[in-house]
């Protein structure tokens with residue numbers, strides 16, 4: 001505390017310092033949140049699976065927009081959405097990516113499927129204008145909550161067959177912003193970004209900023225806290241709070257001039 005301060009000035013000073021501390025924490029938290037989400041999107045893609053949380057309850061089945069593009073499949077059965085974070089969830093450590101897979105399939109009754117296995121569809125457009133199955137992968141990014149996502153829709157075929165193309169176009173149109181944007185052509189190759197996610201979960205975004213800001217607040221608080229502890233310890237041992245000179249009965253340190261605290 002600066003010398004010559006009245007108690008009113010002092011309390012106003014500490015209030016100002018607290019506000020500044022909070023504002024700095026929020027600004028830093030915002031930066032950390034943006035930077036980390038950017039790193040996840042640009043470099044880490046959950047494309048390899050090592051962990052599963054098993055099948056999700058069907059009442060949480062999303063996204064429902066696909067039901068419009070594949071109503072004939074939906075009527076039969078919605079199959080096992082599964083969730084995982086691929087190679088980036090190591091020892092249950094969540095770093096902010098998840099991949100949820102949704103499958104719609106035509107033939108299910110005869111062949112029960114194991115959760116987590118991929119749908120391999122064989123769609124012959126010359127025989128049917130409807131695919132045997134539609135698979136939708138939702139990739140979500142953000143820590144601790146997922147804030148940005150994009151969806152990939154597959155029918156098992158990627159030919160230039162007009163029927164297949166039309167089906168995909170229809171699915172993409174229904175997906176809207178959920179589909180994300182194409183990878184910008186000017187991106188250097190070391191950036192492994194697949195698509196640009198533009199579907200935002202605002203609630204999760206706000207919560208993430210709060211969490212990151214709280215972490216920054218704690219980190220910023222550690223140094224002043226350590227300093228306060230050090231001063232208290234030196235005072236109790238009768239040492240100069242600045243240079244540890246033993247003060248005995250002196251009111252000011254003869255070494256560095258610091259007044260006794």
Ligand SMILES: [Zn+2]
Pocket residue numbers: 240241242243244245253254255256257258
């Ligand atoms: Zn001193």
